[in-house]
Amino acid sequence: MTFRLASLTRVATLSVVVLWATAATAQPTPCTDGHAGAYACEGMDLYAHVSLDEFGSTSGNDIWGWTDPETGREYALMGLRDGTGIVDVTEPGNVAYLGKLPTSTEPSLWRDIKVYQNYAFVVSEAPGHGMQIFDLTQLRGLSADADRVFEAEETFVGPESNVLGSAHNIVMNEDSGYAYAVGAEECAGGLYMINVQDPLAPAFEGCFDADGYSHDAQCVMYEGPDEDYAGSEICVGSNEDTITIVDVTDKSNPVQLGQGSYPTPGYTHQGWFTEDHRYFIVNDELDEIQGFSDETRTFVFDLSDLGAPELQSIYTSGIPSADHNMYVLGTKVYQANYASGLRVLDLSAIWDGGEMTEVASFDIYPETDDAQFNGAWSVYPYFPSGTVAISGIEGGLFVVRPGESSSLTLGSFEATATDGDALVTWTPSGNESAPFMLQGRRAGEPFMTMTTMEAGGSRSYRYEAAGLSPGRHEFRVVQLCGDAICVSDVTSVEVAAPENYRLSEVMMDGAMGTSQVSLTLAQAQQVQIHLLDADGNHLKTIADDMMEANMSMMFEVGGPGLPAGTYTVRIEGETFEDARTITRAP
Incomplete structure (x- = not known):
């Protein structure tokens, strides 16, 4: 026998009484008045949410993506405790979970994925895991199947003299065809260099261990302002208390070029080049947690001289959350800052000595913004469509896009109140192919999706919302219009307070x-x-x-x-x- 006393939180279906919804919604929800449903936001609309329950897992971690060069379809590769979940996000309002590539040995809180030539490369801190190699082209034509289990084509473990077991991250230079495992048992946790130019025949080619453990890194064919290294393969490692710059052009003889430091490091975690390779943007995972800073810090290094990196500026967010992973696209950096979620910063002023500024956000962890290990683990902003994928430790996969809401015209739309109920009716005008979502709120609170109705000709739609609190209640209809979210005008009712x-x-x-x-x-x-x-x-x-x-x-x-x-x-x-x-x- 079960009993529950709860606030108004249930969702029902067409022609029955419906109640407010507060759970994370899988339906497209525009960012309005600073919220998309329960999630605080600015300039980012929520298109889809795949929960950990839907993945059949208990925690999430890293994320990467793949765009099929043949079909143009876009896929999110979501790191999970027990494997890698694959989601087709081509139609962001209608995502499809295609199945899971299980961990090669045992579950782990840490997993990392990168892509090269239509193959996914997956490492984990699970003992003996090695590097899984998965052919992504087999995803073509697949439909949703939560029970589908994928298999890796190969699992690379390296030669007997340099076995690759567990690793914290995998770094991929798609221009050179080299992968770099970092945080591994070999190479003192530094760069473990793997030739993957033939993805199914990887080969170990050397170590860089002179500066010990690298937590993460980025490796590029350098095209920056330091002419001495033009065309060289350069890696910048986040090495616990410094950024460490290494020329890895000769895999048998990598050369450390320089190091950069900053005040009161907690744990130098991860960073990314600007696209002109002049600046390296880096974060520190533990400085907020250890009390070195009471707000998120992001560090901007000028690498005009690779041998003498210069700390140019420190951006502070005004938010106490710790930071985790971030990636640069154009003049924006997309940050996954744990409890405060996705933060998007505009970098354009740094070339003139100015500061970064926040221009968009989507907070997937509404409970708090405090400095703790909850919320957003990572973000993937490189889909050509503009879709952004966020991985949540507790929340699973969130699919968002920059706000592009358009007006939805209805033939009629009204709400009438009787006692504590409201009858909401509307007739469509135009697009009858995409489902309608009815959203509602008590005035001043975030809109929540109440229910979804399939489109069906020109018929009228009718919902009864019951048990509403006294006060003004507002309703709107939302529908996907191509790649944008279309939102109707708001209609409202006033619910009177009871006499007793x-x-x-x-x-x-x-x-x-x-x-x-x-x-x-x-x-x-x-x-x-x-x-x-x-x-x-x-x-x-x-x-x-x-x-x-x-x-x-x-x-x-x-x-x-x-x-x-x-x-x-x-x-x-x-x-x-x-x-x-x-x-x-x-």
Whole structure:
């Protein structure tokens, strides 16, 4: 037998009573008034969310992406505790989870993925994992299948003299055809160099271990201002307390060129070149957590002289969260800053000695912005469509895009209130191919998706929202229009406060097998809710709590553990007493 006392949080379907939704939504949700559903945002719309439950996993980590050069389809490669989940995000409002490439040995909190010539290369800190090599072209033509299990074409473990077991990250230089495992057991945790020019016949070619452990790195064919190294292959490692610059052109004789440092390092974590290779933008994972800074710091190094990197500036965000991974695209840097989620910074002023500025954000972890290991692990901003994929430790995959909302024209759209309910009706005008989403909110709160309705000709659409709190409630209709989100004008109703209390009729949730009743009070008071059997015998006190005035509370009774039969729910307050009869079908 299960009982739940909850705020108004259920979602139902067409032609039955619907209630507010607060859970993460998989439907496209525009960023409006600083929120997309429950998520704080600025300039980024939410298109899709794939939860860890949908992945069949318990935690997420890194992410990368692949765009099929033959079909143009876009795929997110999501690191999970037990493998790599693959999601087709070509249609960001209609993503498809295609299946999972399992870990090669055992689960691990750490996994990293990069791509070269249509192959994914996957490493992990799982013992003995090696580097999995997966042919991405086999994804062509696949549809969603959460039970599909992929297999790696090869798992590279290196020669007996330099075995590649666990590794923290894999670095890929797509221009040279070399991969670099870092944080591995070999090479003192430094650069473990692998020739992957023939992806299915990788070969170990050397180590750089002179500066010890590299947590992450970027390796490029250098085209920056230091002419001495034009055309050389240069790696910049994030080496715990410095950035370390290495010429790896000769794999048998890599040469350290210089190091860069900054005040009060906690843990130099990861960084990325600007596209002209003049600057290296780097973060520190632990400085906020260890108390060296009370806000997120990002460091800008001028690498005009690779032998003498110069710290040009330090950007501070005004937010306490720790930072994790970030990538540069054009003049923007896309940061995954743990509890404050995705932050997008404009870099364009640094070439004139100016500061970076934040221009967009999407916070996938609404609970807090504090400096802790929750929220966004990484971000992939390189899809040609402009889609951005964010990996969440607890939240799974979030698919967002820069805000491109357009107006949705409806033939009619209105809402009428009766007691604590609102009847919302509309007729479409135009696009009848994409589903409609009805979203609602109490004025001043974020819009939440209430339900989704499939388009069906020119018929009218009708929803009843029940058990609303007193005050003004606003509704809008949302629909995908090509690659953009189209949003209707807002219609609203005013829900009056009850004279004493308002108790709804019983509403059935067929999907959950529960009966639901909404209660609203005119004044705050202690409320007890009891469940009685058909003979009036007391079975359970569902709740005994103080309830606020003018706030609706939805409580549910039922679930698979409650036997079939007739029951009475008795509600007792300080100023009233009432009851409802519920029937549990066999």
